[in-house]
Amino acid sequence: MTTTTTTAPVPGPGPGPGTATQSARIEVRDLTKRFGDFTAVDHLSFTVEPGRITGFLGPNGAGKTTTLRMLLGLIKPTAGTATIGGRRYHDIEKPMSVVGSALEATNFHPGRTGRDHLRVLADTAGVSTQRVDEMLELVGIPAAARKRAGGYSMGMRQRLGLAAAMLGDPQVLILDEPANGLDPEGIRWLRGFLRHLAGQGKTILISSHMLQEVEQTVDDVVIITNGQLVRQGAMSDLHGAPRALVRTSDPAALAGALRVSDITSSDVSSSDDGSGALMADTSDLRLIGDVALRAGLPIYELHGIQNDLEQLFFQLTENTNRNLGQPAAGQQEAQA
Numbered sequence: 659m660t661t662t663t664t665t666a667p668v669p670g671p672g673p674g675p676g677t678a679t680q681s682a683r684i685e686v687r688d689l690t691k692r693f694g695d696f697t698a699v700d701h702l703s704f705t706v707e708p709g710r711i712t713g714f715l716g717p718n719g720a721g722k723t724t725t726l727r728m729l730l731g732l733i734k735p736t737a738g739t740a741t742i743g744g745r746r747y748h749d750i751e752k753p754m755s756v757v758g759s760a761l762e763a764t765n766f767h768p769g770r771t772g773r774d775h776l777r778v779l780a781d782t783a784g785v786s787t788q789r790v791d792e793m794l795e796l797v798g799i800p801a802a803a804r805k806r807a808g809g810y811s812m813g814m815r816q817r818l819g820l821a822a823a824m825l826g827d828p829q830v831l832i833l834d835e836p837a838n839g840l841d842p843e844g845i846r847w848l849r850g851f852l853r854h855l856a857g858q859g860k861t862i863l864i865s866s867h868m869l870q871e872v873e874q875t876v877d878d879v880v881i882i883t884n885g886q887l888v889r890q891g892a893m894s895d896l897h898g899a900p901r902a903l904v905r906t907s908d909p910a911a912l913a914g915a916l917r918v919s920d921i922t923s924s925d926v927s928s929s930d931d932g933s934g935a936l937m938a939d940t941s942d943l944r945l946i947g948d949v950a951l952r953a954g955l956p957i958y959e960l961h962g963i964q965n966d967l968e969q970l971f972f973q974l975t976e977n978t979n980r981n982l983g984q985p986a987a988g989q990q991e992a993q994a
């Protein structure tokens with residue numbers, strides 16, 4: 659993909675209803691969606707805060723898109739509520755100025771140029787043509803936008819979708835798998851772009867079926883499987899408490915020296931290794947090094963330890979994933 663990139667400030671169309679003062683929290687309460695007797699979303703509750711990027715995570719078929727579609731008023735919940743700034747999507751007066759969304763990157767008329775596509779949307783929302791060009795510039799496809807969308811790469815469609823979502827300068831952005839199809843440079847660009855928007859106080863919810871894909875992008879996570887919440891919280895909590903592995907000649911002596919500095923540790927030496935090892939309850943590697951030096955102990959290895967996120971995600975979701983076994987009884991295609 660050859661695109662220009664920018665992290666320039668995101669211009670807005672100026673003050674208007676629903677832009678500056680709108681409370682922009684997303685609240686999902688006891689949300690349930692059944693298709694026939696198959697429950698796609700099951701009493702789901704979570705909150706997404708302004709000024710933060712929240713990853714909405716779960717394996718394929720977990721119910722993410724179904725939840726987002728209810729949030730955006732595209733399908734009706736069987737029970738429960740999904741609100742943006744305290745209102746259901748249908749009750750928001752000028753929705754494009756409150757919430758921008760990109761649910762499917764492929765959903766563009768192939769014969770229409772990217773720019774024309776945005777102009778049609780802009781007309782509907784009462785947004786200026788100038789804003790269309792600004793948004794195309796902002797997502798890095800000003801030249802490509804004059805070509806037919808049918809010839810776009812997946813990454814270009816993602817960027818066009820993002821430009822469309824941003825047209826009304828919404829307080830809330832809801833993006834379904836926005837990193838899908840982006841090359842590494844594109845993913846880095848997207849990360850900077852979303853971080854900038856979150857810095858402006860916008861509420862950003864992005865879905866993904868891979869925790870690692872969004873690990874460096876999101877502040878908070880909402881993890882679901884089988885339509886149910888399994889975890890909500892800060893990304894930093896998923897990494898677990900800070901720890902460090904230190905390998906030395908005399909782990910008991912080092913553990914004692916660390917204790918004097920109020921650092922607890924546990925012996926993780928393995929019998930087939932001549933040296934011993936400690937797991938210290940700190941991420942301050944320099945402090946461990948200083949303590950070892952003062953105690954006259956050599957350090958053979960020293961590094962911080964984080965939870966294996968892939969393993970954690972697997973434990974939280976895949977082990978119970980309904981989609982990995984036989985299809986749930988009664989599951990069939992049905993209209994919303």
Ligand SMILES: Nc1ncnc2c1ncn2[C@@H]1O[C@H](COP(=O)(O)OP(=O)(O)OP(=O)(O)O)[C@@H](O)[C@H]1O
Binds near residue numbers: 717724867994
């Ligand atoms: N209209 C429908 N009729 C019947 N079942 C449906 C319908 N829409 C979705 N489902 C089912 O609901 C479940 C959740 O689907 P959904 O698309 O919300 O999952 P997802 O988490 O977005 O998955 P993916 O990561 O693969 O996009 C799936 O088992 C899917 O087959």
